[in-house]
Amino acid sequence: MTSRVGPDFVLLAVLLAACATPEDLDPEPEQLAAPIVTDRERYALEDGPYGPETTIVTTFTAPEHTAVYLMNCNGAFSPGLQRRDGDAWVDAWVAEINTCLSPPIVIAPGEQHTGTMTVASRADAEVESRKSNSRIESGMYRAVWHGLFTSFDPDALPFGEELPLDYRVSGPFPIEAATPRDSSKTSPAVRPAEIISVEPVHASVVGGGSPVRVRFSLDLVGLRLSGPPRLYVDGRDVTEEVKRRSRDGDVELELAPERDWPLGRHEARVVYVDDRRKTHWYAWSFMVTR
Numbered sequence: 413m414t415s416r417v418g419p420d421f422v423l424l425a426v427l428l429a430a431c432a433t434p435e436d437l438d439p440e441p442e443q444l445a446a447p448i449v450t451d452r453e454r455y456a457l458e459d460g461p462y463g464p465e466t467t468i469v470t471t472f473t474a475p476e477h478t479a480v481y482l483m484n485c486n487g488a489f490s491p492g493l494q495r496r497d498g499d500a501w502v503d504a505w506v507a508e509i510n511t512c513l514s515p516p517i518v519i520a521p522g523e524q525h526t527g528t529m530t531v532a533s534r535a536d537a538e539v540e541s542r543k544s545n546s547r548i549e550s551g552m553y554r555a556v557w558h559g560l561f562t563s564f565d566p567d568a569l570p571f572g573e574e575l576p577l578d579y580r581v582s583g584p585f586p587i588e589a590a591t592p593r594d595s596s597k598t599s600p601a602v603r604p605a606e607i608i609s610v611e612p613v614h615a616s617v618v619g620g621g622s623p624v625r626v627r628f629s630l631d632l633v634g635l636r637l638s639g640p641p642r643l644y645v646d647g648r649d650v651t652e653e654v655k656r657r658s659r660d661g662d663v664e665l666e667l668a669p670e671r672d673w674p675l676g677r678h679e680a681r682v683v684y685v686d687d688r689r690k691t692h693w694y695a696w697s698f699m700v701t702r
Contacts, residue, residue, distance in 0.1 A: 446581065446582050446583040447474075447581070447582075448471065448473075448555050448556075448557065448581055449582060449583075450468055450555060450582055450585060451468070451471075452468075452585075454586045454587075455468060455586070455587045455588070456587070456588040457548060457587065458590060459538075459590065459593050459599045459600075459695075460532065460693070461692070462532065462537050463532060463533065463534070463536050463538040463539065465530055465532040465533070466531050467529070467530050467531075468528070468529050470491055470526070470555045471524050471525070472519070472525050472526075472527075472560075473522065473523070474522060474523055474524075475575075476521055476522045478562055478575075479518060479520055479521055479562075480519040480560050480561070480575055481517070481562070481564035481571075482517040482518075482519060482559060482561075483560075483561070484509075485509050485513065485514055486514055488510065489509065489557070489558075490506055490507050490509055490558040490559055491507055491527050491529045491555060491556070492504075492505055492506035492529075493505040493531060493553045493554070493555060493587075494556050494581070495549075496554075496584060503556075504546075504553065506558065507529050513566060516564045529555075531548060532548070533546070533549075533589065534546040536590065538593070538644075538647060538679070538681060539647055539649070540647040540649075541649060548587060549589050550586075550589040551586070551587065552585070554583065554584050555581065556582075557580045557581075561575065562574075562575055595677060595697050596615065598614050598694065598696045599693070600694070604692055604694055606628050606629060606635045607627070607694055608627045608629045609627045610624075610627075610682075610694070610696055611623065612698035614696035614698070615696075615698070615699070616698050618700060619700070619702055620672025620674075620675070620700050621668075621669060621672050621673075622669075622673070623666050623667060623668040623669070624666070624680050625667075626665045626682045627663070627664045627665075628641070628662060629661060630661060631661035631662075635686055636686060636687040637684050637685065637687070638685045638686060639684075639685060640656070641683065641684035642683050643667060643680070643682050644681040644683070645667065645678060646679055654666065655668075665682070675700050675701060676699070676700060677697055678697060678699075679696075679697050680697065680698070681693060681694070681696075
């Protein structure tokens, strides 16, 4: 027997399709708003504690009908950047986190989760221990979140089905690379209030045996440090060689060179973190001519 579809059935099917609710449809990702939005439309790298960096705040929205499981370590997860290269997107940077596996962060359907990433051009780092081949150049980028799953089993490998890439990226935005730092100027331009003095004074000309000193007055601004300050000279961490003195609420760091400093310009940088986990720094230079 041959089944025939009448015109009334065809008309009904057309009307149902036209009146279908979003739940009945599965739109292509490009028809949807970007699942990740950024706090700004453009970014520029600026000098930070260890070199050029910028901070990008991203907010992810889970699909309307799918809960998402975010892999993390004590709440830290791995957002990253992709750079546009012709018609393709290539991985350019990813946040580094510890390797522990905490219970996944569950993002309910249609709900949001926000994260902050500090993007650094490590190839241009001022501190040797931070240098790598990871370079952030001027160009168009998009944010991408890694470790997002539509199901999660910590005893399985992989942990679950990963959310498709199109559902965990932002729209494109430009990043402008930092201009080379002018070593004749301090960074930041105004010395932090808790640093009373540095020696040698910035841009001064000194002898080869001159010590490097940094004096803090933590009581001056009520700043509390989460750990000892770190001192770098010419990009090398010399903290273990530093003498530390405390008196009357002040802290003084002193580095006396084992041998005279080589002739020429030298860069000094002190980095410290307060009890709110905010990183502070001050960089200056001096010249050795004899």
